[in-house]
Amino acid sequence: MNAHLTLLRTMRAAGPHSQVPQYGELAAHLQDRFAAVGKSAWVEFAHVQRVAAEIWGPEATAHVGQVLRAARVFEKTKRKSDWELAEDAIERLPRRWRDALRAHAELSKQGARVKAARIWSAAHLRNVALVLARWVDHCDTSGLPMTPTGASLDAYASAIANRASARTASDYAARILSGFSIIAPGFSSEACDFVVQDWKERAAKEGSSTKTGSQLVGVRRIYDLGFELMDAARARTVRGPQAAKEFRNGILLALATALPQRARAMSALASGTTLHLIGDNTIRIWLPAHLLKLSEDQKNGEPFERLLTSQKLCEAIEEYLEKFRPIFDDGTFLFPSSLNRGEVVTEKHLGRLAGDLTERAFGVRVSLHRLRDNVATDASELLSAGGRKAAYLLGHKDERTTQRYYDHSQGVAVAEEFIDLVEGRRAAMPELAL
Secondary structure, eight states: OOHHHHHHHHHHHHOTTSOOOOHHHHHHHHHHHHHHHTTHHHHHHHHHHHHHHHHHOTTTTHHHHHHHHHHHOOOOOOOOOHHHHHHHHHTTSOHHHHHHHHHHHHHHHHTOOOTTOOOOOHHHHHHHHHHHHHHHHHHHHHTOOSSOOHHHHHHHHHHHHHHSOHHHHHHHHHHHHHHHHHHSTTOOOHHHHHHHHHHHHHHHHHOOTTOOGGGOOOHHHHHHHHHHHHHHHHHOSSOSHHHHHHHHHHHHHHHHHHSOOOHHHHHTOBBTTTEEEEETTEEEEEEOGGGSSOOGGGTTSOOEEEEEEOHHHHHHHHHIIIIIHHHHOSOOBSSBOSSSTTOBOOHHHHHHHHHHHHHHHHSSOOOHHHHHHHHHHHHHHHSTTHHHHHHHHHTOSSHHHHHHHHHHHHHHHHHHHHHHHHHTOOOOOOSOBO
């Protein structure tokens, strides 16, 4: 009889009142079986976990899932930093442009201003370099000089708008001029400035192509969906990676509703540093300025701090940190990757994950950024002085940024009232004190 069958027989003979096999013992067993039969050992061990859960219960055998995850998911090569990605983008440019952009990158890293040039973030530098590379390809293909004129820049922006949107065209035109302010410091063109401003105004009139009224879902529905996912995780017969992932996803939706921050800030939440449970059903969020959407020269400024008071949410996070989060790894990030051990879900994938979850539940894709719009709309409509409170919730410095939600919220109020009439109910706001 092989070691796998021996372990199963021993577990079944021991019964529920005996001690559960410990992590070290199980890890050694799985390692030996992997050496003997390869990846089939993982399938065997998944069965061991199911049997263990039947005997001792899912909570007492959660560490069995940790053993399997540790064996199957390895720590991978660290992702490149934002500055390294920017350097990769610069490498695609003509040689004569690279030195100027690299020099500006070094100044930006140091937070130094030179000749009134703005400090750039790594993300902005990368975006500028990528657009400049596309501009070079366009000029080579079209037989145009690389130095833009009003006519050539407008023609390029028009081509981009035809393929994408006015907003994308506006961004591209602005980034090209931004790049030339560094690679050709003496460059100046009123015609190009006019083109950039013109496309900026067109983009403002067009609005965001990724934001439609159909994507607005009441924040209470999203908040409740988060807790439904947590309940589903608790109900699983095996407390393994799938249960941990489901509970994590529930925390994401519930907390993102209560704390409508951007994906970059959400991905940085970590127990003991940026997120603290401080008692009295209160969650303290503390985010340094460099994680916020601020200009680069403001990223050494005041941090974002918020206190959230909710017994339901606080208890859920506490349960997650104690019982589900350790299944991923021994890290502290609130939203660990299910694929890369020791890594956090990136901001890009975190936004996509929220969209996947809401699309599956409601047939409507609501990314984390779009969730902020839902919060703004509900707050504008349902709270007194809603516009100001929405600006506070979203962290908008300029109330005009939030003002556009007023127009839509008027229609939401009528639709909500009609649904209440048809279904005979009244919608309630989330159980949150912000």
